[in-house]
Amino acid sequence: MTSQDQPGATAPMTIAVIGATGFVGNSVVSHLARAGHRVVALSRDGGRRAGWPDSVETRAADVASGAGLSEGLQGADAAVHLVAIPRQTKDESFAAVNVRGTQRAVESARGAGVRRFVHLSALGVIDDPKLDFLYSKWLGEQIVRDSDLEWVVLRPSLLFGPGDGFFSLVRTTLKWWSPGIVAIPGDGSARFQPLAVDDLAVAVERSLVDADRAGSVYELGGPEYWTYRQIVDEVMKVTGMRRFRLGMPIPLISALTSVTDRVLPIFPVSHDQIQSLQRPNSTELDAFVRAFGIEPRPFDVSYLGR
Ligand SMILES: NC(=O)c1ccc[n+]([C@@H]2O[C@H](COP(=O)([O-])OP(=O)(O)OC[C@H]3O[C@@H](n4cnc5c(N)ncnc54)[C@H](OP(=O)(O)O)[C@@H]3O)[C@@H](O)[C@H]2O)c1
Structure with missing residues (x-):
């Protein structure tokens, strides 16, 4: 069975989506509404997506x-x-948004009598303060897991779909930061397991409604492994951009990003993101089908070329 022909026979619920206007939130809201649930979409300005x-x-x-x-x-x-920031800015820290923000979401949910609480974490989370983002996601996860809510934690790999963060950034990097040559961290062998955001939305709904999923942590990825180098090649293919790939030793790119973090905050990658490449961003290839009974879609970023 694929995600497109998945039956949706569950009693409708009222579901609050926190971080509804983002890339994942947009897909989750649409899927929950189509499945017949009453959806309350929360974001800072209370906005609505077309x-x-x-x-x-x-x-x-x-x-x-x-x-x-x-x-x-x-x-x-x-x-x-669904609220988290992938990079800190002078206005927003991981501690304030990813950690204390999760604490506030959990406390407010308890106060409002919410029973089921699904939390979007990420593959590679770790109890190691040297990896700022992954550590903040780890702490956020622990807050959820220590609560007395009926929680479910989802840890996906990179998510693809129109409006995504990561693959669109690869395109931006190729277009604006890579005149003729694109830098590849190390030998480009860092491995990912891209998952379609619309498949993740199915997993979110099942996690919200299935009684027996409470207290579960799911590591999720798509049906194939892709290295960073292969991803760059694929983005070049679908966009028609041709660049020479140049492997850049990790210590060198680390030294560069520790400077750009301070003086050039628009640089496409942060020092912390380079360090996090040492963490696995993949799981078993059949993880999604085992957990949710549907075959996730293969990696497809053709929308980047349109
Ligand atoms: N995208 C991926 O590849 C990926 C992979 C693994 C895990 N994840 C996880 O999935 C979750 C969603 O990611 P995403 O890619 O959808 O992020 P996103 O596109 O940046 O969306 C973030 C959402 O949070 C809202 N938000 C930001 N700050 C907020 C605040 N202080 N209070 C309330 N809402 C706030 C944003 O809306 P406003 O700015 O309008 O308030 C937006 O709706 C995150 O937890 C992320 O770590 C994502």
């Missing part, structure tokens, strides 16, 4: 300050928490 049905209610809530969060979750049976 394509959402009118039945989707929007509310403003900020996990970093807590403003609007308790009110935003009122009346929800379940919540899915």
Whole structure:
């Protein structure tokens, strides 16, 4: 069975999506609404994405300050928490958004009487403060797992689909930062297991509604492994951009990014992101089908060329 012909026979619930207007949130909101659930979409400005049905209610809530969060979750049976930042800025830290923001989301959900709480974590999370992002995701996960909510944690690999973060950034890097030559960290063998965001949305819904999934942690990836070098080749293929690949030793790129982090914050990759390449970003190839009974779609970023 594929995700497209998956049956959706479950009682409708009221589900709050925290971080609804982002890349993952957009797909999750659409999928939950199509499956017949009442959806409350939370983001900082209470915005709405084109394509959402009118039945989707929007509310403003900020996990970093807590403003609007308790009110935003009122009346929800379940919540899915999608807020995290992949890079720190002078205004937003991992501690404030990824860790304390998760704490606020959990406390507000408990206060509002939400029972099921699905948390988006990431492959490679680790209890190691040297890897800032993955450590912040680890701490966020622990807050959820230590709570008395009916929690489910999903740890996906990189997610692809129109509007994605990672693969669009590879295209941007090729287009604007790689005149003739594109730098590849190390030998480019860092391995990923890209998963379609619409398949993840199916996993989110099953995690929200299936009673027996409470207390589960799922590592999720697509049906194939892709190295960073292969991903760059694929993005070049679908966009028609041709660049010479130049392997750059990790210590050299680390030294460069420790400078660009301070003086050139728009540089496409942060020092922390380079360090996190040492962590695995893949799991077993059949992890998704074993957990959710559907075959995830193969990697396809042809939308980057349109
Ligand atoms: N994308 C991937 O490849 C990937 C892979 C593995 C795991 N994940 C995880 O999946 C989750 C969603 O990622 P994404 O790619 O969808 O991120 P995204 O596109 O950046 O979306 C983040 C969402 O959070 C909202 N938000 C940001 N700061 C907020 C705050 N302080 N309070 C309330 N809402 C806030 C944003 O809306 P406003 O800015 O409008 O408020 C937006 O709706 C994250 O936990 C991420 O770590 C993503």
